[in-house]
Amino acid sequence: MKIFRNIYNNKLVFFGSIIILLLVFIAIFAPWLSRYDPSDIDLNNILAGPSFKNILGTDSLGRDLLSRIMFGAKVSLKVGFIAVGISTIIGIFIGSIAGFFGRWLDSLLMRFVDLMLCFPTFFLILSVIAILEPSITNIMIIIGLTSWMGIARIVRSQVLSLKEREFIQAAKVIGASNARIIIRHLLPNALGPIIVSAVLGMAYAILVESSLSFLGLGVQPPTPSWGNILIEAKATLGIAWWLTLFPGLAIFITILGFDILGEGLRNWFKNYE
Amino acid sequence: MIEPLVKLNNISKYYYVQKNFFSTKKIEVRAVDGISFSINPGETLGLVGESSCGKTTLAKLILRLVTPTKGEIVFGSQISDLRKDVQMVFQNPYNSLDPMMRIEDIILEPLLIHRIVNKKQKSDKALELLRLVCLDSDVLYRLPQAFSGGQRQRISLARAMATNPKIIILDEPVSSLDVMIQGQVLKLLKDLQLKFNLSFLFITHNLSVARNFCDQILVMYLGKIMERALVGELFNKPMHPYTESLILASIQKKSKLKGDISRIRLTRGCIFNPRCPYTQEKCFNIEPILEEKENNHFAYCHFPLKNFSRGEK
Numbered sequence: 001m002k003i004f005r006n007i008y009n010n011k012l013v014f015f016g017s018i019i020i021l022l023l024v025f026i027a028i029f030a031p032w033l034s035r036y037d038p039s040d041i042d043l044n045n046i047l048a049g050p051s052f053k054n055i056l057g058t059d060s061l062g063r064d065l066l067s068r069i070m071f072g073a074k075v076s077l078k079v080g081f082i083a084v085g086i087s088t089i090i091g092i093f094i095g096s097i098a099g100f101f102g103r104w105l106d107s108l109l110m111r112f113v114d115l116m117l118c119f120p121t122f123f124l125i126l127s128v129i130a131i132l133e134p135s136i137t138n139i140m141i142i143i144g145l146t147s148w149m150g151i152a153r154i155v156r157s158q159v160l161s162l163k164e165r166e167f168i169q170a171a172k173v174i175g176a177s178n179a180r181i182i183i184r185h186l187l188p189n190a191l192g193p194i195i196v197s198a199v200l201g202m203a204y205a206i207l208v209e210s211s212l213s214f215l216g217l218g219v220q221p222p223t224p225s226w227g228n229i230l231i232e233a234k235a236t237l238g239i240a241w242w243l244t245l246f247p248g249l250a251i252f253i254t255i256l257g258f259d260i261l262g263e264g265l266r267n268w269f270k271n272y273e
Numbered sequence: 274m275i276e277p278l279v280k281l282n283n284i285s286k287y288y289y290v291q292k293n294f295f296s297t298k299k300i301e302v303r304a305v306d307g308i309s310f311s312i313n314p315g316e317t318l319g320l321v322g323e324s325s326c327g328k329t330t331l332a333k334l335i336l337r338l339v340t341p342t343k344g345e346i347v348f349g350s351q352i353s354d355l356r357k358d359v360q361m362v363f364q365n366p367y368n369s370l371d372p373m374m375r376i377e378d379i380i381l382e383p384l385l386i387h388r389i390v391n392k393k394q395k396s397d398k399a400l401e402l403l404r405l406v407c408l409d410s411d412v413l414y415r416l417p418q419a420f421s422g423g424q425r426q427r428i429s430l431a432r433a434m435a436t437n438p439k440i441i442i443l444d445e446p447v448s449s450l451d452v453m454i455q456g457q458v459l460k461l462l463k464d465l466q467l468k469f470n471l472s473f474l475f476i477t478h479n480l481s482v483a484r485n486f487c488d489q490i491l492v493m494y495l496g497k498i499m500e501r502a503l504v505g506e507l508f509n510k511p512m513h514p515y516t517e518s519l520i521l522a523s524i525q526k527k528s529k530l531k532g533d534i535s536r537i538r539l540t541r542g543c544i545f546n547p548r549c550p551y552t553q554e555k556c557f558n559i560e561p562i563l564e565e566k567e568n569n570h571f572a573y574c575h576f577p578l579k580n581f582s583r584g585e586k
Contacts, residue, residue, distance in 0.1 A: 165368055166363045166364075166368040167370055169333075169369075170370075170432070171371075173359075174360070174382060174383035174386060175356030175383065175387060176382070180386070184374075185373075191373075
């Protein structure tokens with residue numbers, strides 16, 4: 001298969017996708033892979049260091065850290081995928097309309113994008129979450145609603161250059177409607193940059209979710225999330241290094257995975273063109 | 274008298290460009306300037322001229338891809354739906370097919386848009402169209418990138434033929450193909466024309482191709498028609514100095530003309546006067562009109578040429 005050889009030859013894509021696939025696998029099969037329930041409290045075994053019994057140690061309530069990180073992966077990836085899904089759909093919609101119809105509609109939509117970019121996004125998210133109640137659903141929606149501007153700009157610029165190509169004229173000649181031209185001709189040809197920015201957006205969404213959970217405005221305990229494992233670890237930072245190191249590593253590896261995959265895909269699509 | 278398929282009445286398209294960054298004054302560029310002609314059923318009309326003389330704009334005007342500034346285009350009673358009955362084959366075969374679509378989807382798209390075929394007839398119709406342009410059935414499931422220029426141009430033609438059009442506008446369909454393939458594609462076009470009584474508007478800058486392919490020729494310069502005549506008439510007895518120099522350039526590979534084509538009009542009188550080798554005083558004061566000098570031979574010139582030598586003596 002040519003495509004698999006291409007992926008193997010492109011080291012960034014290769015390693016990035018291996019990390020992501022591994023994470024997705026862990027997140028989906030966490031209930032079967034973990035030896036303990038992430039909310040099982042064992043007061044006889046609190047703050048135990050890494051050992052054969054608890055590979056990554058236990059926290060201040062005696063819960064197994066490995067199981068909590070595995071279940072946390074599920075939350076992080078879910079937030080990442082759904083938030084990026086929302087932002088990509090909004091971004092494609094606004095970007096393609098602005099690029100295709102141009103004129104005053106383009107100016108209007110792009111000024112709106114500028115306006116959204118002017119907000120300090122993180123504080124916007126913080127205040128909205130503070131008003132609403134912090135829950136996974138709210139976080140996914142609010143991250144999605146505040147991170148579509150990059151994709152909108154990319155889609156707009158793609159549409160602007162693609163719509164001058166002759167095959168778009170040809171589609172008009174055979175009587176294709178505007179919606180058909182955008183959906184069947186423009187968007188498939190802009191797919192590469194859209195995928196790249198979606199993958200990079202995933203890293204951003206996961207990072208924001210972790211930060212929110214760390215500030216206590218994200219995923220609420222007892223549901224484990226990398227961010228709220230870290231905040232619980234803060235109290236015992238001096239005596240239990242494993243409680244901060246491993247969730248931090250999990251975040252680090254995930255962001256790295258998405259970033260190198262995104263970077264690799266960007267080079268790949270560039271070569272493809 | 275035959276009713277024409279489409280009739281252009283004094284059609285014009287002006288574009289406005291800003292003179293420079295600071296000025297608010299706009300300069301008028303006349304891409305197409307007061308052109309009238311008609312296309313009859315079964316006829317091949319050649320449109321000849323240098324690059325950027327407004328040939329493609331004229332094609333887009335007929336297709337309503339751009340709206341005219343002045344004038345009107347009247348479609349005859351035989352044309353009921355512009356998007357079905359008038360089709361176009363584009364100049365650049367590497368740019369006119371959607372690179373993300375399979376050939377089958379490309380050639381069937383017009384039929385799906387106009388709801389001419391249902392799902393069952395789809396593959397039959399696709400094969401029929403491919404047979405029409407002499408391509409094998411194994412091309413159906415591949416992407417355009419797998420094909421050469423000539424093959425792509427046939428695919429474009431199959432797409433144009435899908436809705437059974439009355440007129441096909443051919444915008445330099447062979448200029449980016451090599452000479453062997455040019456002949457094949459032109460022959461294919463001729464065959465299709467005979468079979469379906471098609472009309473062609475054949476846009477080209479290659480005079481020898483136009484000579485072999487067209488019935489009537491319009492010579493265009495800076496958005497205006499310089500001369501209009503049947504092929505034999507035009508090549509044996511050109512009346513306009515511009516036509517003469519085009520013909521000479523195609524035989525002798527050298528140009529009699531001074532200067533270069535300029536989009537912005539600087540002079541009074543005839544628009545061709547900066548480049549014309551035969552100017553007289555009248556040419557700088559009064560603009561000529563396109564008028565019938567001889568039977569069915571129109572020219573935009575005060576002093577049409579009387580005799581033409583090919584310079585072979």
